[in-house]
Amino acid sequence: MLSHATKLKTLSLAALLSATALQSAQAWEADEVAARYKTLLGDQGVEAEWTAARKDGDSIVLEGASFGVADVDKKANLGDLVLEDVSETDSVYEIGRVAVDNFQQSEDDFDIALKGVSIEGLILPKEAEDAPYGGLMQYRRFALESARVGKNGDEPIFTLGNLVADTDLGDGANKMSFEGSAESFSLDLSKLTDSREAHEQLKEYGYEQLSGRVDMAGSWTLDDGRMQVSRYDLKLDNAGTLAITADISGYTPEFLRTLQEMQEKMENGTEEQQQAQGLAMLGLMQQLNLHGASIRFSDASLTGKLIAYVAAQQGVKPEDVANQAKAIVPLMAGQYLGPDLTQSLAKAVTTYLDDPRNLTISIAPEEPMPFAVLMGTAMGSPEALAKQVGLQVLANQ
Secondary structure, eight states: OOOHHHHHHHHHHHHHHHHHHHHHHTOOOHHHHHHHHHHHHHHTTEEEEOSEEEEETTEEEEEEEEEEETTOOOOEEEEEEEEEEEEEOSSEEEEEEEEEEEEEEEETTEEEEEEEEEEEEEEEEOSOTTOGGGGOOBOSEEEEEEEEEEETTSSOSEEEEEEEEEEEOOSSSSEEEEEEEEEEEEEEGGGGOOOHHHHHHHHHTTOSEEEEEEEEEEEEETTTTEEEEEEEEEEETTTEEEEEEEEEEOOOHHHHHHHHHHHHHHHHSOHHHHHHHHHHHHHHGGGOEEEEEEEEEEESSHHHHHHHHHHHHHTSOHHHHHHHHHHHHHHHHHHHHHHHHHHHHHHHHHHHHHSOSEEEEEEOOSSOEEHHHHHHHHHHOHHHHHHHTTOEEEEOO
């Protein structure tokens, strides 16, 4: 059995180790974390201010916080913003959670209201040449319960519900994957026009109110800037679904930083400086390479309504409009695509208009194509470009 002296020594050692661990976990300074947060927000074009940053246990309270963007005088005043469960490693600060329960602001007769905004797992890389995530701020989850945009206190023009975005940051701080969705959104088109005729047409075709949802997923590798958007689906109820995929490389953190610097110089420079930055931006685009992309539209009545609308405007039958499109498309495309691709396009358009189900436009070059080559070839020979990128148009697949 241990003696009383041995027990006391053991307890003392345990207390010392616990105190040391606690001190290490809370070694961060509130001012340093807040300053890094402000810097990284500024890198993304967000101007943040607060009157003081104080430590409150494992959290930081930013007193009198306000956020805004460049060239916009009015800022969003959030009061005291709490950065919860702050921790630190050798290379990053991590904030467990940042939340704003409710936010309202009016600007130029428009009212904006946000509810249930939260960010979880906010990563603030420390300043270093080998900073993780390319030195860019990252998050593990962003959530927005609802958003509402109205005008002069009337019924909302736009609403958004249950927006969630999740990021898997991976183990090596080099590749990350992401997915997100907006469970619902609505847009009141009738409030965007004062034309009586437009109101009547929107009502006739059932598009006074647009509603739907959005889903997306993809991945990003920082070393080579490979950005793959495997899913971006915009679904409009009683209209159709627009699905987009894209695959590019060269979209590195350094590319982003350089692009942001150029944009700032364009905003603040003279006309000559803006022109110079515009040319420099074209040069920067040479770093990007296209691996592939696609656009697919799956119809849910929109095509038939558009044809009916054009027919009503021309005073003809809907089938006459469809036949006109079948004849015009190959005539226009033949100037740019050559006979083989034009024939393929005409077949797809005819198939789709006869039975509107889905239409897909895709490109898949055999080798990644630099954007500079794409632009140069497009100006010199559109037909050659279409062949090089492997352009395909398919219907009802």
